[in-house]
Amino acid sequence: MKIERVTLREIRMRLKAPFETSFGVTQERRILLVEMIADGVSGWGEITALESPSYNPETTDTAWHVVSDFIAPVIVGRDLPSSADLPNLLTGIRGHSMAKAGVENALWDIEAQQKGIPLWRLLGGTRDEITCGVSLGIRPTAASLVEKVQQEISCGYQRIKLKIKPGKDVEFVAAVRERYPKIMLSVDANSAYSLGDADHLRKLDKFELIMIEQPLGWDDIYSHARLQSQIRTALCLDECINNRQDADAAVAIGACKIINIKLGRVGGHTGARRVHDVCVERAVPVWCGGMLESGIGRAHNIAMSTLPGFTLPGDVSASSRYWTEDIIEPEVEVSPRGTIASPGASGLGYTVKRNLVEQFCVQSRNWTHGVQVAV
Numbered sequence: 001m002k003i004e005r006v007t008l009r010e011i012r013m014r015l016k017a018p019f020e021t022s023f024g025v026t027q028e029r030r031i032l033l034v035e036m037i038a039d040g041v042s043g044w045g046e047i048t049a050l051e052s053p054s055y056n057p058e059t060t061d062t063a064w065h066v067v068s069d070f071i072a073p074v075i076v077g078r079d080l081p082s083s084a085d086l087p088n089l090l091t092g093i094r095g096h097s098m099a100k101a102g103v104e105n106a107l108w109d110i111e112a113q114q115k116g117i118p119l120w121r122l123l124g125g126t127r128d129e130i131t132c133g134v135s136l137g138i139r140p141t142a143a144s145l146v147e148k149v150q151q152e153i154s155c156g157y158q159r160i161k162l163k164i165k166p167g168k169d170v171e172f173v174a175a176v177r178e179r180y181p182k183i184m185l186s187v188d189a190n191s192a193y194s195l196g197d198a199d200h201l202r203k204l205d206k207f208e209l210i211m212i213e214q215p216l217g218w219d220d221i222y223s224h225a226r227l228q229s230q231i232r233t234a235l236c237l238d239e240c241i242n243n244r245q246d247a248d249a250a251v252a253i254g255a256c257k258i259i260n261i262k263l264g265r266v267g268g269h270t271g272a273r274r275v276h277d278v279c280v281e282r283a284v285p286v287w288c289g290g291m292l293e294s295g296i297g298r299a300h301n302i303a304m305s306t307l308p309g310f311t312l313p314g315d316v317s318a319s320s321r322y323w324t325e326d327i328i329e330p331e332v333e334v335s336p337r338g339t340i341a342s343p344g345a346s347g348l349g350y351t352v353k354r355n356l357v358e359q360f361c362v363q364s365r366n367w368t369h370g371v372q373v374a375v
């Protein structure tokens with residue numbers, strides 16, 4: 001596949017409602033889209049960095065810089081046997097996994113189109129539908145959270161994840177559990193606690209949560225192992241797992257029993273497959289995390305979620321939960337059973353609405369055969 005052209009666009013999309021986590025509130029997304037053309041075929045990827053370095057060290061602006069000044073110039077004009085070879089061109093660039101993932105994933109879309117098969121099949125996916133959960137932001141009161149849970153359950157979602165932080169945890173989980181004694185329930189702290197909170201976090205044991213996600217430091221695998229030995233509920237790592245070595249180490253020392261795989265955080269489909277394979281080998285269930293993506297990132301998440309190790313419902317939900325109008329068609333829809341059908345069309349399996357992308361676009365850059373062209 002000869003990479004003929006790379007286009008980087010920043011689009012702005014406003015979430016229907018603000019999303020609050022322990023690290024802050026998001027409503028206006030600044031999303032980078034990568035469009036690549038190889039052998040005349042266009043493919044799309046999304047860079048899932050947030051606007052600030054509050055989830056991981058990357059931001060929309062660092063990704064713009066790294067793609068513009070380091071990744072695009074290196075890859076334009078290159079001829080690769082497969083998308084899986086792209087990471088080898090980028091080994092000189094340390095970190096910046098989300099920037100790399102957006103680029104690599106666009107090439108995967110192209111490769112699948114060239115082969116005339118859905119991306120999920122090219123990746124080795126085995127499911128013709130995936131199971132879906134939702135991630136619910138922190139709410140002002142437990143009563144309003146219970147109301148929101150009720151709404152999502154009535155839509156069919158198979159697992160509910162509650163964002164928590166100190167002061168908005170046990171009481172909120174208790175209220176939801178009391179109302180819904182049987183649902184698959186989890187919590188995500190986005191690193192809001194420390195090991196000294198072990199006694200407090202142990203209070204969550206009685207709610208039979210399927211997991212507690214990333215309670216401790218974003219880069220601290222070891223402390224999670226110490227916490228896991230003190231509580232009964234399974235820990236799940238999100239922020240800590242950037243590659244297969246992290247997954248290997250975390251599982252080996254007992255830092256978690258479940259892993260959340262996010263395509264951006266692990267550098268794209270190739271890295272995701274490696275983390276997935278380590279987890280399958282160690283019998284650790286995985287699921288697909290979300291980053292408030294547009295339809296393009298969402299479509300890549302759906303494709304990844306069809307791999308055999310994704311045995312738990314992911315944070316992959318309907319376009320309409322986030323956006324008034326998504327940039328793909330059809331939009332991502334969830335069945336009343338809380339599932340998304342794996343698309344039948346080749347490549348990503350959804351069509352990018354170019355008009356809408358142009359409408360939402362605030363800046364763009366273009367590289368053709370190593371020469372930057374103004375657009």
Ligand code: OSB
Nearest residue numbers: 055135238289290291292293315
């Ligand atoms: O930790 O999973 C997370 C959103 C932004 C940053 C981090 C996380 C999240 C979510 C939302 O939980 C998942 C989604 O619905 O896209």
Ligand code: MG
Nearest residue numbers: 188213214238
């Ligand atoms: Mg998380």
